[in-house]
Amino acid sequence: MHFDILIAGGTVIDGTGKKGVRADVGIKGRTVAAIGDLSGSSPSSRSSGSSGGATTADVEQATADRVIDARGLIVSPGFIDVHAHSDGALLIDGQHANGIRQGITTEIIAPDGITYPPLPPAKYKAHRQYLSGILGLPPEDLDMSSMEAARKNYHHKTSCNVAAFLGHGPVRMNIMGMADKPMRGKDMDRAKALVRENMAQGVAGFATGLSYYPQSYSDSLELVELCKVVKEFDLPLSIHTRDHNTERAFLGGGINEALELGRKSGVKVHIEHYRTSAATAGQVEKILEPIEKAKRDGVDVTLETYPYPVGSSFPPAFYPGSWQEGGASEILKRLADPRLKKQYITDLEKRPMRGTMAGNLWTWIGSEKNKHLEGMAWDEVAKERGVSVTEMVWDVMLEEGLTCGFRGVPPASTRLWRQVEADVMTLLARPDYMIGSDAIPIGGLPHPRAYGCFPRVVGRLRRRLGYPLEQVVQRVTQNPAERFGLKRRGVLKKGNFADIVVFDAEKITDRSSFEDPKVHPEGIPFVIVNGKVAVDHERVTGVLAGEAVP
């Protein structure tokens, strides 16, 4: 038998959680053609006691255009990232080394409903600028008018496969712009039709983020109506729980609203980045109480997390709905108005929307003039400018036309930080958990999760805390593929797409840190996407074989 690629002599961990077995993997075209002892050289010695569970294929003289020597290495399905803010980054640089070097062969973009389609050209331009602090600035002239159009922007133009959620943000933008009211009546009818039409074009689910606008303008009733349409497609609602406009929510927002949406609409619920924090470190069971209760009520719940103690976002997340109305152009007018500046700053300092602004750091700044702010703590910049932190952030947003982003600063106590990491691995031992990196791969000093999330979990933390490799792999391969309808992916078997990562179980680890984030991991020599080598001996190949999926 002749293969395009033969991965020889590795230990195959197939993604189902089954124990790894010694086997070769033969690839033809885009798919896995055979798994088993394909060496042909000494079949008797290679099959004894080691190939149980693997499909035995032709054992005679397998040949291949390319043989990858995987002796001593693990061969597993490529990792699937269920939460990646790469919508823009992938359009700016399809090579996407930060993701593919981690072994991520499929990224699910548009989490939190932060994304572009379905938006007509003028609205795409406006929303592109509004979201630039998280998504960067992809080309302005792309067709984002539907999910189908957006898929074409990625298909065969990126190193990894790209699946996308239909975003609640653009659905609302499309129907009513950045307007501060829940959708009802005719608007709701049009929104439901838009959701139905776009869900049918190939998506991973429907996503909303209720600390982001325009999503937070919604109320729970609006979400229930939209989720009833999502349910028709048997795909999940991926939700960042509400901390804005909580008076519009069932049960005060937060996790309780998210689960109630599942109860009321019947939709499957996927909770984004749900873990303990510095304040709740060690209290895993406590944070899971509402989840367990909802499951007893019949709600189908899955969850995701990432293994770092702090997050990353863009400054508009701090501001109330009134500030966001009208979108980028209106916000820029507000930012330039001294009277409004005084009013909003006074308000924010009295009643912060999402905790205080202190203790953050700029990760990316659009202009050359202010580039030196990347990596600077907000307190430091404010002091240098002789203003309060709140005022400094306001000024920088105006100077940058909103093109700026930040991250939190990890707790000073390493012990606390390690507890949060241990909690993440405790959560990941549950069969309903997966990993969403929440990567924001833009700027000079991004949050390290954009470069290191997966090897940190699969390597560093798994080894430190002693979890079985097969279990960890299942959580980042089969689990997400099944949940988000990624057909023929996530499990390594004959006939499935050849999305494969080859790594060293002892060496795989992240090297991206908070002070030096743009460093690729080690211990992941080969990554294959749709049967093409995307990473070869720890180097990106320039091959863009990623597809728009599912």
Ligand SMILES: [Zn+2]
């Ligand atoms: Zn996110």
